[in-house]
Amino acid sequence: MTRKYFGTDGIRGEVGKGVITPDFVLRLGWAAGKVLAERAEGDSKLILIGKDTRISGYMFESALQAGLINAGVDVGLLGPMPTPAIAYLTRTFQAQAGIVISASHNAYQDNGIKFFSGTGTKLPDDIELAIEEQLDKPMETAAQLGKALRINDAAGRYIEYCKGTMPWGFSLKxxxxxxxxxxxxxxxxxxxxxxxxxxxxxxxxxxxxxxxxxxxxxxxxxxxxxxxxxxxxxxxxxxxxxxxxxxxxxxxxxxxxDGDEILYLIAADRQRFGSGCDGVVGTLMSNFGFELGLERLGIPFERAKVGDRYVIEKMKQNNWLLGGENSGHIVCGDVSTTGDGIIAALQVLLALSRSEQSLHETKQGMRKLPQTMINVRINGKVDLNHSELDDAVSKAESDLDGKGRVLLRPSGTEPLIRVMVEGEDLPLVNQLAQDLAAVVEKLFASA
Missing domain, CATH: 3.40.120.10 (Alpha-D-Glucose-1,6-Bisphosphate, subunit A, domain 3)
Incomplete structure (x- = not known):
């Protein structure tokens, strides 16, 4: 079945345009409630809803709540809470699922819906597909309506959880x-x-x-x-x-x-002062200097596609506990099931405490290489498998002489090809990026 709604990070868009409308969110709540209620074990049919602070969250919270109750599901309202807190609380309350109303780092005009399973991880693909299929069916009212309750101590629970991830006696005094x-x-x-x-x-x-x-x-x-x-x-x-x-x-x-340096600090601390670091997952956009820094520490490193979903998937495949993106989305798998800003910050502060150095001093263990990125606008989808482009990439890699890397990546949201070059010599990096961008533009700008 072709995906119509769920992307790699839930459902997102500008409010009132595309699928992000109150009517759609109402139906989404009903469809999700219907599917999850049918798969519920025992009598528990609880789904949690949390949101960020954008104004449209109030509207969508009400719509989701109405849809879920109409499907016969009980709803726990968390109010404004960080996304990772909802993943944690879903596990804590043994709920069937947690729903986040948020567009993350986007402006207030946008919003989105993201689901967590009962284990605080992404919903399985088969459940997402079942919800999409249910969305196409006529909405009907359950024989037994669900109920709603507000969970007033949600913030306090999460605060204690965050503090509890630190060793006994840890202090920031x-x-x-x-x-x-x-x-x-x-x-x-x-x-x-x-x-x-x-x-x-x-x-x-x-x-x-x-x-x-x-x-x-x-x-x-x-x-x-x-x-x-x-x-x-x-x-x-x-x-x-x-x-x-x-x-x-x-x-x-x-x-x-940034995120690469944060992840390096956590990994280095675990390697030196903890029980070791089995490996780290980055992305295609992780700086080459980050990879070299981990190599010097004897820590394995692998790259996933951009997106926390792909980072977490590769972490699970390798049975590794650390992964993240240079944007600052850091996953510490031993204490959280998803990216968590507060948890990652505490892990860095723990590293600084054990190293007895300032952040400025500690981060010197890794040197980011100069990076140049040029976005080339194209017309529609293109196939990057082209002999002339392959030759240009090979030449650039040869010029870098093993001291850098080249990446050509289509944007997932815009008609762009991102041309990125990293290396030790900034003037060379700039020139190679410009040369490659020129080839991409020549081949694909009017394709």
Whole structure:
């Protein structure tokens, strides 16, 4: 069956356009409830709903709730909560599923729906396909309607869970932090986690109004965080995205620390001070310097396609516990089933504590290589298997002499080919990227 709605990260779009409408979300709730109720074991038919802080979340929460209740399913309303918190609470309450209403790092005009299974992982493909099939059927009311309840202690439960991932006696006392909550789902959770662990915190981006989520703040727009760290002479800063599954760090000099560096710090700490690191999964976009840094530590590394779904799949295949993306989506599989910004931040702070060094000092163990990316706009889908392009790539790789890499990747959302070159020599990297982009444009721009 062809997928109509579910993408690699749920269902997303601009509110009111495409599939993201109240009518569709109502039907989606009913279809999901119908499918999951039929597969429920015993009498428990509970599905949790959480959301970020964008204004459309209220509308879609009501629509989902109505659809699920109409299908005979009980609903637990969590309110604004980070996406990974919903995965955790779904397991804790032994619910059939958890539903997140969020468009992550996107602007408030967008929204989306993401499902977690009862184990806090992605819904199995067969259930997604069954829900899509149910969506095409007439909506009918169950003989026994479901009920709704609000779970008032959801935030407190998640805060305690986050703190509980740290070793007994771990303390952040004496550490001065700036937190940027992106006016998103971490605004009422992250400050309490770090404050209760003893840190002195300065919080920005924690005044959501439904329209300002990710607006010039958070992990995708860290300029304000960098300035605040310097102004307050903080030890470091942590920026989350709108739904709390990504993060970036800022060191005391105002320098940005991205997902590759964060993942390196965690892996290096486990290799040196923990029980070892069996391996790390990155993506096609992970910096080559990250790969070389892990190689020096004797840590195996593999690349997955871009997207947390593919990272987690490869982690499971290899039975590895660490993976992530340079965007700051970090998965620590021993403590969480999905990417979790707060959990990843705590893992980095644990690493800094054990190394007895500043973030700026510790990150020097890895040197990112210069990277140039050029987006070439194309007309429709193209086949990159072309002899002239193959020859151009081979020449570029030869010029890099094993000290860099070339990547040509179609965008998953736009009519673009992303041309990326990494290497030690920045002028050479720039030139090779321009040469390859010219070949791609010549071959495919008018295809």
């Amino acid at each position: 004496g550490l001065k932090l700036v937190l940027d909550c992106a006016n998103g789902a971490t605004y009422h959770v992250a400050p309490d986690v770090f404050r209760e662990l003893g840190a002195s915190i300065d919080v920005i981006g924690a005044e959501p109004d439904g329209l300002n989520i990710n607006e010039q703040c958070g992990s995708t727009k860290p300029g304000r965080l960098q300035s605040r760290v310097l102004e307050t002479e903080a030890d470091l800063g942590i920026g989350f995205d709108g739904d709390g599954d990504r993060l970036v760090f800022v060191d005391h000099k105002g320098e940005l620390v």
